[in-house]
Amino acid sequence: MNRLLSVLLSVTLLLQVTVTVVSGQGQDATPGQCKCVPYYLCVNGTIVTSGKGIIDVRSGGLKCDGLLVKCCYKSMQSKASKDMDLTTQDIDKTILGEMSTPIPQTMPSDTCKCVPYYLCENGTIVTSGKGLIDERSGRGLQCDGMLVKCCYKSMKSKPTEIPDPVHRAICGHWNPHGVKPTITGGSHNEAQFGEFPWMMAILKLEANQSKTYLCGGSLIHPKAVLTAAHCVNRKSPNELVIRAGEWDTQTENEPLPSQDGQALKIINHADFEPDELLNDVALIIVIDPFSLSENVGTICLPSPNYVFAKNRCYGSGWGKKEFGKLGVNQVIMKKIDLPIVPRSSCLELLRETRLGVDYILPESFICAGGEIGKDTCQGDGGSPLMCPIENRPKQFQQVGIVSWGIGCGNKTPGVYVDVALFRNWIDEQMAKEKLSTIYYDPDYVPTN
Numbered sequence: 001m002n003r004l005l006s007v008l009l010s011v012t013l014l015l016q017v018t019v020t021v022v023s024g025q026g027q028d029a030t031p032g033q034c035k036c037v038p039y040y041l042c043v044n045g046t047i048v049t050s051g052k053g054i055i056d057v058r059s060g061g062l063k064c065d066g067l068l069v070k071c072c073y074k075s076m077q078s079k080a081s082k083d084m085d086l087t088t089q090d091i092d093k094t095i096l097g098e099m100s101t102p103i104p105q106t107m108p109s110d111t112c113k114c115v116p117y118y119l120c121e122n123g124t125i126v127t128s129g130k131g132l133i134d135e136r137s138g139r140g141l142q143c144d145g146m147l148v149k150c151c152y153k154s155m156k157s158k159p160t161e162i163p164d165p166v167h168r169a170i171c172g173h174w175n176p177h178g179v180k181p182t183i184t185g186g187s188h189n190e191a192q193f194g195e196f197p198w199m200m201a202i203l204k205l206e207a208n209q210s211k212t213y214l215c216g217g218s219l220i221h222p223k224a225v226l227t228a229a230h231c232v233n234r235k236s237p238n239e240l241v242i243r244a245g246e247w248d249t250q251t252e253n254e255p256l257p258s259q260d261g262q263a264l265k266i267i268n269h270a271d272f273e274p275d276e277l278l279n280d281v282a283l284i285i286v287i288d289p290f291s292l293s294e295n296v297g298t299i300c301l302p303s304p305n306y307v308f309a310k311n312r313c314y315g316s317g318w319g320k321k322e323f324g325k326l327g328v329n330q331v332i333m334k335k336i337d338l339p340i341v342p343r344s345s346c347l348e349l350l351r352e353t354r355l356g357v358d359y360i361l362p363e364s365f366i367c368a369g370g371e372i373g374k375d376t377c378q379g380d381g382g383s384p385l386m387c388p389i390e391n392r393p394k395q396f397q398q399v400g401i402v403s404w405g406i407g408c409g410n411k412t413p414g415v416y417v418d419v420a421l422f423r424n425w426i427d428e429q430m431a432k433e434k435l436s437t438i439y440y441d442p443d444y445v446p447t448n
Helices: 002-009 088-095 343-350 419-432
Strands: 014-018 034-038 068-072 112-116 199-205 211-221 224-227 240-244 259-268 282-286 312-317 334-341 365-369 384-389 392-405 413-418
Touching (some): 199 224, 211 384, 224 392, 365 392, 392 419
Antiparallel strands (some): 014 034, 068 112, 199 211, 224 282, 259 282, 365 413, 392 413
């Protein structure tokens, strides 16, 4: 109604009409008197003096057009300050994209508005992204019509002979040129062999004993792998094989062999929420420790509440280059450099998607990417977002875990678990398993 009136009030065309005096109306009018009025104040040649169809009724009688439905904000426990209260007019302006600042994250519980049907659940506006985000694991393929599910050749069946252990001096040791000559002049974002020694492939053991790629992870201890909870949720340890030192998934003809480990235990965060991917973090404990070597090592983790300020980081993995059925998993490990996106800019871009203008990005996520054609995607879930440590350009720490996005490779940044916020949780789980944290401590230097 407000928007309709704003249009009507802008019309300057006036009509000349004949006044019909009705009892109780037009006290200063005389029968037969005419005057110029806006067209919407003239009905059947009679001036409207009752306000019928024009006034704003101050009740909750909101009506929605087309496919929009009336939906209300969820009641919040915290009280909004006066300067955070929104009027109906503010909400209307927001819908039209006229407000210079985004909707505050705390809304009055009695505020309702018209939203697309998929943003309304049980009469409450969806602000969490539930059911709308694209998790970046490679599971759950569904086929339409006459199509059938069919798979690429499985990951190579087994690693070759494991080399003698080589003690790594520090965590996060980056090999920008690889540990052996492998690729020269690469043009498809291929990582060098052994460039990121902590990169892990999480495989699913099929009934015929073949292994198919599930998602990525990172080695933080010879017996512990950090990944996303959505990758291993509802999985049994005996159906997972964890591979270290992988590079080319279709051949064993590599400079150094990979190593396979059998999962012993999966530790999902107790508060993991699969619909909204809250607390999307997990650890996998393997039965036997991996042997640290030139192409197998651990990555450093940031301290709790570490504020990351670097401009660009790296993502890596074997995931798809594009989202959906047209995308295929990569054979050789890929790497991509990504910008860290400030939280406010990320939230603004996410609200331009199907998440809607009311979406609230949880504090446990950070954002990276937003450059056309450069992104992590399906199958990269659980893989690390890693960045050079300040003043240590060849030592990396993991700042994020690939979690979800809206499509891939577009202007919308990808969303990653903020590892620093879960550092205490990781340390607690390691302590319960009696595993040392020195393997991911960036300041620890072995004496031997």
